[in-house]
Amino acid sequence: MTNASLIDFTLYVADSTLVLAQRNGDWCGHGPVLEQDIAITNVTLDLIGQSRSFYQYAAQLIGNDCTEDQLAYWRNEREFKNALLCERPNGDWAQTILRQTFFSFYQRELFMQLLQAADTTLSAIAEKSLKEVRYHCRWSSEWVCRLGDGTEESHRRLQVAVENLWPYTGELFIAAPYETALQIDTDTIKRNWLEALSTLFAAATLPAPSLTDTFMQTGGKTGQHTEALGYLLAELQYVQRSFPGCEW
Amino acid sequence: MKAVAADNTELQDCYDLLATIHDPEIPVLSILDLGIVRDVELLRPLQDEGHIRVTITATYTGCPAMDTIALLIKMALLTKGYKKVEIATTIAPAWTTDWMSAAGKEKLKTYGIAPPDKRFEIPADGIVCPQCGSSHTRLLSEFGSTACKSLLQCNDCAEPFDYFKCH
Numbered sequence: 001m002t003n004a005s006l007i008d009f010t011l012y013v014a015d016s017t018l019v020l021a022q023r024n025g026d027w028c029g030h031g032p033v034l035e036q037d038i039a040i041t042n043v044t045l046d047l048i049g050q051s052r053s054f055y056q057y058a059a060q061l062i063g064n065d066c067t068e069d070q071l072a073y074w075r076n077e078r079e080f081k082n083a084l085l086c087e088r089p090n091g092d093w094a095q096t097i098l099r100q101t102f103f104s105f106y107q108r109e110l111f112m113q114l115l116q117a118a119d120t121t122l123s124a125i126a127e128k129s130l131k132e133v134r135y136h137c138r139w140s141s142e143w144v145c146r147l148g149d150g151t152e153e154s155h156r157r158l159q160v161a162v163e164n165l166w167p168y169t170g171e172l173f174i175a176a177p178y179e180t181a182l183q184i185d186t187d188t189i190k191r192n193w194l195e196a197l198s199t200l201f202a203a204a205t206l207p208a209p210s211l212t213d214t215f216m217q218t219g220g221k222t223g224q225h226t227e228a229l230g231y232l233l234a235e236l237q238y239v240q241r242s243f244p245g246c247e248w
Numbered sequence: 249m250k251a252v253a254a255d256n257t258e259l260q261d262c263y264d265l266l267a268t269i270h271d272p273e274i275p276v277l278s279i280l281d282l283g284i285v286r287d288v289e290l291l292r293p294l295q296d297e298g299h300i301r302v303t304i305t306a307t308y309t310g311c312p313a314m315d316t317i318a319l320l321i322k323m324a325l326l327t328k329g330y331k332k333v334e335i336a337t338t339i340a341p342a343w344t345t346d347w348m349s350a351a352g353k354e355k356l357k358t359y360g361i362a363p364p365d366k367r368f369e370i371p372a373d374g375i376v377c378p379q380c381g382s383s384h385t386r387l388l389s390e391f392g393s394t395a396c397k398s399l400l401q402c403n404d405c406a407e408p409f410d411y412f413k414c415h
Contacts, residue, residue, distance in 0.1 A: 035388060035391070035399065037390035038389065038390075038391050038392070038393070039389060039390060039391035042391040043391075045308075045310040045312070046308060046310050046395060047310070048310045048311060049306070049308060049309025049310025049311065050309050050310070052309070052310070053309055102251065120340070122344075123340075124339050124340035124405050125309075125339060127308075127341075127342050128309055128339045128340070128342040129309060130415055131342065132308060132309065134412075135390070137392075138370070139390050139391070141279065173396075197411055
């Protein structure tokens, strides 16, 4: 494993959690009820915390006085390695919840593997984050059940969300070169992810998911993104780009 | 740099000082009650320039109180006369509610926050109401006013209350 692979992988996780946090953060003040507004923003806060841990580590590996802020605010979309799933628009509450479920289930499997990583910083961040991720898995799963097994309207909306987001899930299980270098076993992640999701979909009265009958979008892990990311970064990075180094 | 031998009194004084610093989001708890102070190293005693390093850990990765807590520690020790104060952060081993002191748990309860309860690793109905002591309670929301809390309500005294999640 080269240092470059370790940096790229660390950025992949940092970017994915940051971009999803930025998306979720849009719900602040707009949640369907107060408790859920608080819930989604708390999930967001955890994601930002995880993202900061990974960016700080990447900055340390890069050296040359690199900082977490430079990595978050001064890289362009082609340099971002986040999973495409994380940048997909919020849509309605069903789509936001489903996106969170897909990603939290994935994070749980990925971080479980990182616990065994030879790199002790990665395993320490993973151990710390897993407690939060498990909580997110449970909260978002409950919503998937409630919507799927709820009213005709909520079921329909969740089904639409599945159709919208499913093509962006396959990428998670195709190892990028830096994942191969770190010996991330994407096949195991995929198997466990699909198994957990199948159980959840059954409880939510949704058709069983299949990863083989849909064309899957790829590219996020190596910097090829959907149109959505540019707009997201424009908003995320605006202040630092306009007033470099500003603090408040 | 190797830690110089300092007499225990000075170290104890430092801990006493840290015990007066409170979590800005849960002001009833000191940072020692919370269990986030992992180490205090006296590198040079107060009489000799005074150099100290305090290592802290976050409860949750995104806890927004961490920066404030680090600043409060630094200010307290500088005011005490230390010339050089370092605040280090660590994430391993990961913080757990087991590190919260028994006194801290009691203070939380008096303050109106149900302390973490091992029987409820997942927030659920039945957590004891800090107001009236009833276990006839229900979960309103898995997330509360801060990342470390959930929101419940007592069915007997009808009071809503925060529960400090097991972590």
